[in-house]
Amino acid sequence: MSDVVIGIDTSNYRTSVSAVTIDGRIILNDRKLLPVSHGDRGLRQSDAVFSHIRQLQSVGNPLREIASSHRIAAVAASVSPADGAESYMPVFQAGKTIAMLLSSGLNVPFFPTTHQRGHLAAAAAGTIIQDLDDYLAMHLSGGTTDLLCVQGDHIRRIGYGMDLHAGQLVDRAGVSMGLDFPSGPQLEKLAAEGEEHSLLGCSMEADDLNCHLSGAEAQIRRWILEGNMSRENIAREIYSLLSRTFARMAYAGFRTTGFRNLLVTGGIASSPLFRKMFSDRISKLRCPVNPVFGKPEFSGDNAVGVALIGIHKLLQSR
Numbered sequence: 001m002s003d004v005v006i007g008i009d010t011s012n013y014r015t016s017v018s019a020v021t022i023d024g025r026i027i028l029n030d031r032k033l034l035p036v037s038h039g040d041r042g043l044r045q046s047d048a049v050f051s052h053i054r055q056l057q058s059v060g061n062p063l064r065e066i067a068s069s070h071r072i073a074a075v076a077a078s079v080s081p082a083d084g085a086e087s088y089m090p091v092f093q094a095g096k097t098i099a100m101l102l103s104s105g106l107n108v109p110f111f112p113t114t115h116q117r118g119h120l121a122a123a124a125a126g127t128i129i130q131d132l133d134d135y136l137a138m139h140l141s142g143g144t145t146d147l148l149c150v151q152g153d154h155i156r157r158i159g160y161g162m163d164l165h166a167g168q169l170v171d172r173a174g175v176s177m178g179l180d181f182p183s184g185p186q187l188e189k190l191a192a193e194g195e196e197h198s199l200l201g202c203s204m205e206a207d208d209l210n211c212h213l214s215g216a217e218a219q220i221r222r223w224i225l226e227g228n229m230s231r232e233n234i235a236r237e238i239y240s241l242l243s244r245t246f247a248r249m250a251y252a253g254f255r256t257t258g259f260r261n262l263l264v265t266g267g268i269a270s271s272p273l274f275r276k277m278f279s280d281r282i283s284k285l286r287c288p289v290n291p292v293f294g295k296p297e298f299s300g301d302n303a304v305g306v307a308l309i310g311i312h313k314l315l316q317s318r
Contacts, residue, residue, distance in 0.1 A: 003073035004066060005314060006102065007307025008056075009118055010078070010095035012048060012143055013182060013267070015055040016303035019066050022073070022311055024125070028066060030059055031302055036181045041171055042142075045090040052094035075103040075110050076310025078303075081143065082116040083155055089143075111313045113306055116144065117155070122305030123265035123294030132261060136253045136289070138246060141266035141301075142167030142182065147209060147253050150263075158256055159209035159249050166242055166268045169213045173220045173238055177231050187235045188273050194236030202245045208252035211245050242268065243277035251287040262289045270299035 004027065007018040012034070019028035034043055034051045043051065066072070077099035080087045092115065103110035116139055124130045137148040137155075145161025164172075167184070174183020177190075200219060203212035220238065223229045250262055268274055279291050298304055 001071050004070040005307045005310040006072055006075045007303035007310060008077040008095040008099045009115060009301060009303040009306050010052040010091050011115055011301045012091055014301040015052050016301055017059045018303040018307045020304060020307040020311060026304060028062055029304055038180055041175050041181055048091045049094050056098055072106055072108060074108050074310050074314045075099045076113060076306050078115040078118050078306050079112040080114050082114050111310045113309045117309060118305035119265045121308045122298040122302055123263055125308060127292050127294060129261060129263045129292050134259055136257060136259045136262040138264045139266045140166040140268035142171060147249050149257050158253060162210050162212050164213040164217055169217055172217060176221060176224050184267060184271060188271050190232045191235035191239045191273055194232035196236045196240045198240055199237050200241040202248060204248060208248045211249060216241055239273055239277055242274060243281045246278060247281035247285055250289045251285055254289050260288055260290050261292060263292050265294060265299050267300040269293055270296040
């Protein structure tokens with residue numbers, strides 16, 4: 001009977017539960033979007049917590065089956081968005097509470113981590129990054145636009161979005177165009193059919209380490225209200241802006257740290273179109289950075305990275 005670690009992540013977008021064996025084999029990767037009514041741009045924290053609790057009930061049977069053929073050796077959960085005492089969000093308390101109850105009932109260790117560290121661990125799995133101690137990382141999602149310097153277990157934020165986050169821009173524009181929340185996959189389909197003219201200018205600060213996206217949102221809203229521009233072209237301009245902005249941030253990260261390998265994760269990074277446009281822009285800038293992407297299902301919110309961190313901590317404790 002092999003050992004497994006259970007990972008739980010309860011973000012603003014998904015309820016995620018995973019089970020990973022000590023040798024890294026994924027036997028459960030359950031990811032459920034939180035239900036959001038059409039026209040809404042997300043859930044209030046209290047509603048999201050309730051949805052997480054309701055959706056976590058459905059993983060009881062899969063976990064029971066896993067427990068019948070494996071030994072649950074530890075439970076891990078993301079308990080906050082990122083490192084730092086000031087990093088707090090109520091939604092993560094749902095996963096933390098369930099994880100602590102599970103670990104107590106099974107009499108196994110509980111290992112807390114952060115949502116951001118889970119993203120990095122999941123995206124790095126199976127790539128060259130997992131064998132590196134030092135690298136750059138970008139976490140691009142609905143709640144985060146971070147450029148990170150990773151050195152061993154230490155993560156330092158060196159650049160960030162100063163107002164609107166990347167995923168917020170995508171979702172707000174998408175909902176304004178009549179798409180469902182979250183809007184990424186639908187907006188990407190539109191963008192694939194659109195034409196790019198780089199009509200949205202990049203707004204950067206701190207030698208390109210930081211960015212602003214709120215001005216772009218205002219312009220996008222005007223385009224939608226005026227009705228003179230197709231949804232496909234608007235969507236394409238959004239992806240163009242994101243690829244140009246984050247390529248400049250990546251170059252700035254290289255100038256600041258000298259690190260060439262860049263792990264790109266978060267919901268935005270799960271988009272094949274963004275991956276291509278971002279990589280093309282890096283090449284066009286003659287930027288010496290090497291963009292590394294994990295599997296798409298490990299770029300968006302998931303609990304596999306949380307479980308992998310739990311495995312690492314468990315092995316360290318033995």
